[in-house]
Amino acid sequence: MNQKELTQHLKQVKTLCASQGARLTPQREQVLSLIMRSKKPLTAYELLEGMRQEDKTPAPPTVYRALEFLQEQGLIHKLESLHAFVGCNHPEHPHAGQFLICTDCGEVNEVCNHELDESLNAVEKNQGFRLQRPVIELLGRCASCQK
Amino acid sequence: MNQKELTQHLKQVKTLCASQGARLTPQREQVLSLIMRSKKPLTAYELLEGMRQEDKTPAPPTVYRALEFLQEQGLIHKLESLHAFVGCNHPEHPHAGQFLICTDCGEVNEVCNHELDESLNAVEKNQGFRLQRPVIELLGRCASCQK
DNA sequence: CTCTAGAATGTTATAATATAACAATTAAAA
DNA sequence: TTTTAATTGTTATATTATAACATTCTAGAG
Numbered sequence: 001m002n003q004k005e006l007t008q009h010l011k012q013v014k015t016l017c018a019s020q021g022a023r024l025t026p027q028r029e030q031v032l033s034l035i036m037r038s039k040k041p042l043t044a045y046e047l048l049e050g051m052r053q054e055d056k057t058p059a060p061p062t063v064y065r066a067l068e069f070l071q072e073q074g075l076i077h078k079l080e081s082l083h084a085f086v087g088c089n090h091p092e093h094p095h096a097g098q099f100l101i102c103t104d105c106g107e108v109n110e111v112c113n114h115e116l117d118e119s120l121n122a123v124e125k126n127q128g129f130r131l132q133r134p135v136i137e138l139l140g141r142c143a144s145c146q147k
Numbered sequence: 148m149n150q151k152e153l154t155q156h157l158k159q160v161k162t163l164c165a166s167q168g169a170r171l172t173p174q175r176e177q178v179l180s181l182i183m184r185s186k187k188p189l190t191a192y193e194l195l196e197g198m199r200q201e202d203k204t205p206a207p208p209t210v211y212r213a214l215e216f217l218q219e220q221g222l223i224h225k226l227e228s229l230h231a232f233v234g235c236n237h238p239e240h241p242h243a244g245q246f247l248i249c250t251d252c253g254e255v256n257e258v259c260n261h262e263l264d265e266s267l268n269a270v271e272k273n274q275g276f277r278l279q280r281p282v283i284e285l286l287g288r289c290a291s292c293q294k
Numbered sequence: 295c296t297c298t299a300g301a302a303t304g305t306t307a308t309a310a311t312a313t314a315a316c317a318a319t320t321a322a323a324a
Numbered sequence: 325t326t327t328t329a330a331t332t333g334t335t336a337t338a339t340t341a342t343a344a345c346a347t348t349c350t351a352g353a354g
Binding site: 080081098100102103109111113115116118119120122123124126127128129130131132133134135136137138139140141142143146 | 227228245247249250256258260262263266267269270271273274275276277278279280281282283284285286287288289290293
């Protein structure tokens with residue numbers, strides 16, 4: 001996401017947070033910006049690096065707290081298989097993500113496959129299971145890396 | 148899995164490994180047994196505890212190596228969202244697992260949903276993505292924990 | 295059977311990820 | 325303005341995982 005897109009995104013996110021009574025503080029906004037600008041998922045410690053100022057680096061709890069907040073607001077997703085975080089492009093309606101993760105170039109693509117959603121619903125029904133947090137991370141090689 | 152089932156399972160697994168030229172050493176067998184007997188997924192360090200003998204505890208690389216071997220042989224699955232391992236009940240034909248994980252009681256249920264598999268195939272085709280390792284972990288509440 | 299190469303294990307150290315606990319500060323609400 | 329709750333700062337430490345190198349074991353060649 002380039003600077004222009006980011007500005008636009010942040011504007012939308014601020015409105016969203018305001019409507020939820022959630023406070024997007026400067027620190028949280030900084031973490032979100034770092035994530036949205038990155039082409040690749042970022043780990044907590046990579047974000048800490050990114051937050052470093054001339055004189056001081058924040059401590060781990062700082063970034064983990066920001067990440068917790070951003071996840072709660074549905075502004076980012078955590079990729080369990082990578083211990084890393086990616087931005088959510090559709091924060092306006094909460095959803096669990098489905099991710100295609102290229103093990104070659106590292107790019108991550110959030111997809112919204114309806115059929116897959118329905119399969120999950122079916123599993124829920126069959127098993128009497130109440131799904132709260134689906135983790136769908138599809139690791140493999142993306143189209144361009146196969147050439 | 149009870150003692151009798153475990154014995155039966157180990158017998159099958161030994162045959163399987165033999166046919167692959169893979170060596171199921173006593174240590175690897177011990178780790179597999181601990182995992183198969185457990186009702187809950189076990190972390191690497193829980194397994195280390197389980198491997199402790201009167202006088203000495205093995206070091207972390209010991210258990211991580213055994214876990215690596217067992218995963219390669221398709222005898223166990225790693226749950227990324229829990230940093231823990233569960234046994235595979237159908238090691239005879241290799242497969243990626245789909246897991247229902249109860250966040251209440253901690254039980255894990257490996258399911259084999261065909262529809263879900265097909266959805267994954269569809270995603271692959273649509274996106275030109277070559278799926279190598281799907282991570283499907285469905286966290287929620289199991290039927291009995293909802294009562 | 296012996297030798298040897300490769301596999302497996304042992305050992306030490308440390309990297310990478312994540313959270314607990316409590317203090318200080320800031321913002322919102324009464 | 326006060327006071328309450330949320331946020332941030334700080335220190336320490338827990339948890340998960342791997343690197344690097346030494347030693348031992350095992351299967352197969354000769």
